[in-house]
Amino acid sequence: MRQHSTAAGIVARFSLVFEELFIFIALLCLVAFFALSADNFLTTGTLSAILSQLPALTVVTIGMTLVLVSGGIDLSVGSVVALSSAVVGLLYTVFGLPLPLAALLGILAGGCAGLVNGLLGSYLRLPIFIVTLGMLEAGRGLAYLVTGSQTMYIGPDIQSMALPIPGLGVSPAFLLALALVIVAQLTLTRTVFGRYVIAIGSNETAAKISGIRTEPYLCAVLVISGLLAGLGGLMNAAYLGASDPNAALGLELSAIAAAVIGGTSLMGGRGSIVGAFLGVLIIAVLQNGLAQLGVSEPVKRLITGLVIILAVLLDRWRSRP
Amino acid sequence: MRQHSTAAGIVARFSLVFEELFIFIALLCLVAFFALSADNFLTTGTLSAILSQLPALTVVTIGMTLVLVSGGIDLSVGSVVALSSAVVGLLYTVFGLPLPLAALLGILAGGCAGLVNGLLGSYLRLPIFIVTLGMLEAGRGLAYLVTGSQTMYIGPDIQSMALPIPGLGVSPAFLLALALVIVAQLTLTRTVFGRYVIAIGSNETAAKISGIRTEPYLCAVLVISGLLAGLGGLMNAAYLGASDPNAALGLELSAIAAAVIGGTSLMGGRGSIVGAFLGVLIIAVLQNGLAQLGVSEPVKRLITGLVIILAVLLDRWRSRP
Amino acid sequence: GSEEGGDGTEADSAPPRVALVMKSLANEFFVNMAAGAEAHQAAHSEAYQLIVNGIRNESDLAQQVALVDQMISSGVDAIVIAPADSRALVPALSRAIAAGIVVINIDNRLEPEVLAEYELQIPFIGPSNRDGARMVGDYALRGLPGDSKVAILEGITSAFNSIQRRTGFEEAVAAAGMEVVTLQSGEWDQTRAAQITSAILSQYPELDVILAANDNMALGAASAVGMASREVVIAGFDNISAIHPLLQSGAVVATADQFGDQLAVFGIEYALEILATGIIPQDRQTPLELVTPETLQAN
Amino acid sequence: MTPRLAIESLCKRFAAPVLRDVSMAVAPGSIHGLVGENGAGKSTLINIVSGLLPADSGSLRLNGASYRPGSRRQALDHGIALAAQEMSLIDTLTVAENILLANLPQHKLAIDRERLIERSLLLMNRVDLRVSPQAAVAELTLAERQLVELAKALSMPESACKLLILDEPTSALTSPQADRLHSLLTERAAQGLSIIYVSHRLDDVLSVCDEVSVLRDGQIVLTAPTSGLGAEDLIHAMCGEELLADDAIAASPRGPIRLRVEALSSAEFPEPISLQCHSGEIVGIAGLAGAGRSELLHAIFGLGERRSGKVLLSGEAEVSIDSPSTAVRHGMAMIAEDRKAQGLFGGKSLAMNTTIAGLGRLGGALAAVLPRRELDVSERLLQKLKVKSEGPRQDIDRLSGGNQQKVLFARWLQTEADVWLLDEPTRGVDIGAKLAIHQQLRRLRDQGAAILIVSSELEELTALCDRILVLSARRVAACYERGQWSKELLLDAAFSQFKNSQSHAGAST
């Protein structure tokens, strides 16, 4: 009996690594495919192009994953990215605030949107899908209002965040995103907060009876998602050197896709930030590779759709021993 | 005890009507608001404009509601609308098939997309959110391929479906959509199929233990959603007299919003087609009213977001006695 | 010359690689542009290689910036770009130029101030959307009574072309001494345009003219007008094929052709010229043509 | 005579073997009992017979013909009716629809509502379920739900039904309800129906069944007619050892008052109630199904809407309980009635399930959870409670029902709670484990805990409690000290309000 349980224990211990291993293999397959079919895919240029695109989607996906694990969903992230980038642009260019302050306020604007989502969704118990759908519309409207519906040029200052640090080859934004992935993964797996979020997503009633006040946690994940979307907006502005009220249209679907490819359940209670990050990488590699191949838009769409489905097929195959 | 249960029975019986009553009141408020603020809102012109826009969203929402009740979601409806309208356009204008045949094949194209969703989602048990997200991409890609990414002019023939029948004031498309609302509502509430879909959406394991083979039903609702999206594509083409591969972008979110405003639960097991239809009316009145007021795009967005949230707030208030 | 691309531009056997970066490849205008470029390449296959890319969504700047970065990293020799935004693309293009890549701007002009800030000189080739819209507007409004009421359907509010065309339309209306009763965004989309037009028609029973910033919206407007059995003059922009039947039937009176299929070809030829000679040529405005039922008949 | 159902060398394994070479035969018209410890494999065997799980090897014969159901539907078509252990009810459908779900009466394309109501009322009467057939199942109590499940199992036409399987059909029922079911079963068996009856209530098994099989660790260790057997024989076969007798109660002196409930009411429990519980005391709450016992516990624990009145914990300082989280922080524990819906974190490890409530004591939300510590803690508790598992990393869904219940116990032992609210804590728990739980409760009491326990088994209350409170229609009907009560007195009190209300409601029994 004891021997048996140790064996099972070992399998169980590896299963987390294992889970992410499968997604990692999928990623490698994709890279191998593009390396074979596109001429200059395996170059430092491609790598740095991919790395510079990652940060915004990565941080947004971290927030989305947390929300999904808690059993919710946040459809407003795309709009909040646009809103926050608009706020940064406005404060810096029109009101002339110093950039760090403008950036901070932009992130806070995202946090406010998240707070509204959180209050309506957790304390008033409105269906979070609809609340964040409302915020998707309202947030975009605000972004248009803030920018006067025009792209605002911010200039090279803000871009320093998105440009590779000399000698290191990666940008501060990427380092920040990577650090957040690690922090979020540890928070989810190694802190009381993470446990509670998982417990609430897995069975809210049972969580309540176990003495967990569910509202503050449900609200907190939405605020975190809002703040991270705000940060995503800042990163987007840094990447573009401009704030674009039309930025990040449909980003919510990419973020959800990345999270689910990475093993997060839409039913709540299960998820991995590292997996979600691998999901982001898959999406980025796919977009890059297809662009380098220069295939036509319809074919790009078809392939993207197929890869999304294949990724979860692989995931399904894994979890069915 | 017995008296108590009868009283409860009566309350239960009225609660359905009641439920929809609240949405109806919300709709009336909205109409009253626009009647007061826009000059020519309460005119037959507005009415017929709204009626002519309804059919496509209505039929798509019927399918979406069924899928939501079964505990799933169908993100691909917008793309399938575009695909079906593209197929109709291609078959009629390029291949010269007679219009009814082209229309039928267009609807069937939608059904095929739904079948793929259904097979992957129910028999292979992939997460339906991701499957239909994949189809959202792939279907749009196919629509571009079919039309060569061009809007195809179809001509007045197809528009006869969308034009008011003289003397009646409403179009065949609207009548069809209305008939489908009634048929679907009866199917959901009065047939074994409907009860089984509710049962599966409410508790899939329990449904299985009760001897319901869940796969065929889960597959069927997705096929129905696909067919209805196909019909929606036909109606869209009829409305425009053209088939547009970029049609119905983001339609899935409108359909979900309409369903949820109408009292359908995103957790499955609960929903009303009539309610969803009222949800569609709210959305249509809102769009029309805002366009008549001529408010700017940002303000439109803001108001749309607020109305969506208010509608569910009202709904929440109702269900908390 | 380019260091990292490997195949240099001077004196070697491999033909140069030109990347065409456009807005949405799901839009007929850009599809035609791509087709024109591909036909040109097929006819000059020994002269250059072509990679065509567009973004998913006309307004997704980040994706277009990413595309430029990807093209830099895949080592192309020249980039011909129809920027989705006139400012936000400049930094990315400056990176391309720093990497030794020749950049040509087509369709939508990059903001000269921002170019100056980055000390760049990127030649622009393309039509003036504003002049084109003015031309279409003038034609549509000619001969109408002076108190006619006009509605304008613009594209995505923040889009450069949308702003240019809206401005052109507004100039035409002002010149004719008429009134714009409402200006709304149809977001380039047919269905939305049809819905908005329906609403406008009931709000303004006296409406005479709808000027739409692209043909898709004109198509939508025409179907709404047909459905309401009203007489409204409609004009569009872009000259897509689906508009022709409506021009013939008179439901739409005019549109503008910017010869999109040639636009990219001009850009590519310029790029090849620079690669060969190293001389940076001047900006060039490409022609725009008014398309009316008569001109359609003439062809 | 060919047996109705013959099971031959059936094997099934998940991670470990669960059924090993099981052979069993059920004669026509007989009631066959199936008993065994938690996790012995009873439900697994039943799931195979009723088409919910495929067997790894072995064969089944139904009336002599080979039988291999591929789905629950096929088993139904073969005449196998089932009342599942984890009930298979659909919350959003009505009672009537649930009862007839597998066979909804149709008229043309539509459901025939009249026949639906008519037939379900008939079945509801048979099990004595008195709610509206139009009521939504979500609004029923667990006992009522179990009766719905039974009515559902009985809904198969008598001509078609060959085998009726009941997996712990009385776990949530009071004894009058159970008795009624048993007489119904005997009646149907006399008409030729074969029945498999799984239960942990050994006395019931002995009185109802004709024959009984005992499963131990996935093997049949005994099959015999019940006539010559006693409960001790079954226990011996199940555990392979003698159980400690339910040790007599050394009337320990009770301590000061620990829990005070003052005029408490809520939307679910509208009549204000006051009661108190001393430390070192076990107070039982008896009552019929629907008497409001669960609602009372919920209200005390801080759940429920429109709650008024006071719940006070007196210790060093007096605290007022206003929410479950305050309750837990101040040493309260609650094991709710519906294990799956209100207790378990499905798909999560045993470790997570045991430690979750205790995490609050680690400090703030950002306090670290150390996997090593967590595993150690839960491993120790699982061993202490003798949970049959593969270790703390195992997924809780893979545990048998009784073992899941033990994990819930472990959860609150981990918080070192000293005020316990228990709602049917031994529901679905085998006799050995039940005694272990009883012992555990006594130990807690002796350590000074205040315990409030709701149970439908009067024997259990009698054996454990120092005081018993009887609820009837949400009011306190009586309160007895140890030595004052008898089964008759308790039942009388439980029926008291019900009799009054029955007279003007005019319901017939």
Ligand SMILES: Nc1ncnc2c1ncn2[C@@H]1O[C@H](COP(=O)(O)OP(=O)(O)OP(=O)(O)O)[C@@H](O)[C@H]1O
């Ligand atoms: N899906 C599953 N995956 C893995 N193991 C399982 C699964 N279902 C049951 N088991 C294991 O099989 C064994 C037998 O379980 P089963 O539910 O048949 O027990 P039981 O006799 O019905 O117990 P109880 O009296 O508690 O209901 C248990 O040890 C359980 O852990």
Ligand SMILES: Nc1ncnc2c1ncn2[C@@H]1O[C@H](COP(=O)(O)OP(=O)(O)OP(=O)(O)O)[C@@H](O)[C@H]1O
């Ligand atoms: N959410 C609810 N909505 C409406 N009625 C309810 C609800 N919950 C319970 N009831 C009703 O309240 C009554 C009392 O239920 P309660 O759970 O208190 O019974 P109980 O004494 O705990 O019985 P059991 O032995 O079943 O646990 C039942 O008749 C039930 O139908």
Ligand SMILES: [Mg+2]
């Ligand atoms: Mg069992």
Ligand SMILES: [Mg+2]
């Ligand atoms: Mg109870």
